[in-house]
Amino acid sequence: MSRAAHHAAVDVAEQLDYYLVFPNLRARERALPPEGLVVEEFVLRPDGTTSALDSAGWTAGGAWWSAAAFSRGLRDDARLQARVTPVARAGAQAAYRLLGGGELLPEPELRRHFLDRLDLPAAAPLNLVPAQATAERRIYRVLLAGELPEAGLAALRSGWRMQPFDRADDAANRIAGRTRRTLDGQTVTWTLRRIGSGLAWAVDLATDRPDETSAHTLSPLLCRLRTDARSQGLIPVTVERLR
Known part of the structure; x- marks a missing residue:
């Protein structure tokens, strides 16, 4: 169920x-x-x-x-x-x-x-994305525990307006979806990926603005992503800044 x-x-x-x-x-x-x-x-x-x-x-x-x-x-x-x-x-x-x-x-x-x-620990628990995987500055990770059924995955993809993809590197990095927004003049992207055998997930969020001025925009967005994932049965573990 x-x-x-x-x-x-x-x-x-x-x-x-x-x-x-x-x-x-x-x-x-x-x-x-x-x-x-x-x-x-x-x-x-x-x-x-x-x-x-x-x-x-x-x-x-x-x-x-x-x-x-x-x-x-x-x-x-x-x-x-x-x-x-x-x-x-x-x-x-x-x-x-x-x-x-x-x-x-x-x-x-x-x-x-x-x-x-x-x-909660201050350091990111996992480093899943190689630095060369994206040109944007990756700064946050929402780590989630639990299983995500297909219906839940479809709901997140739809709610986050994630486009269909067939990139080989997405499959290799277990990415289930990616999307992009422009918020307050900055480009923000996030990806949804499986971890391990599917009993954990992560939402990796990146912005092209490296300074602290992005915090007022990203903080409510991180809350939204965490809440949306939880609404589909996932359990938020932590939100960490990676770099």
Whole structure:
């Protein structure tokens, strides 16, 4: 079953990320009630890169608990990923009510349950693109965990207006799509690529403006890309500046 069926363009007014947690893969695939939910929020630098992750979990019949260890495991444990479905706040609210929690607290109040902050590494975890692969200055990578079904891939390609391609080097570098925009007078490109056996993905974003003046434009775009990918079932891991 696909983790999500939303379109690639979503409302990013919600600041928190919500996940339904199921007891096992079978329960998730059969759309049985979840056993709880996890709420997360990335701590961002001014340029849109991530420095830390705040989170809290709630289990039916229990209280809110620190989810730092859970959030860490969610990004590197495929078995845990298989038990989780990313949802919008409306989906989290419906599950919370179904499990007897009542009305889900407003986001400012949910943040009060963020007890343990998970620091994220400052260095890029992977270097997948050779320097000679593009003439543009590649500066950011959005790293994503999880499987992306064909429907989700098609939704991202459509929402990001990625053109069909048949370049040999795209296939060699496991690139699933690429697109280009002009924003505030600068050319911005990004590519979507598979990592490994398809259990992880990356969005690599490049700009032709090397100085810091691009940060005010790229920060909301990085948020949009991260949110769009999550709407198709992927789990954001980190956003790093490469160079």
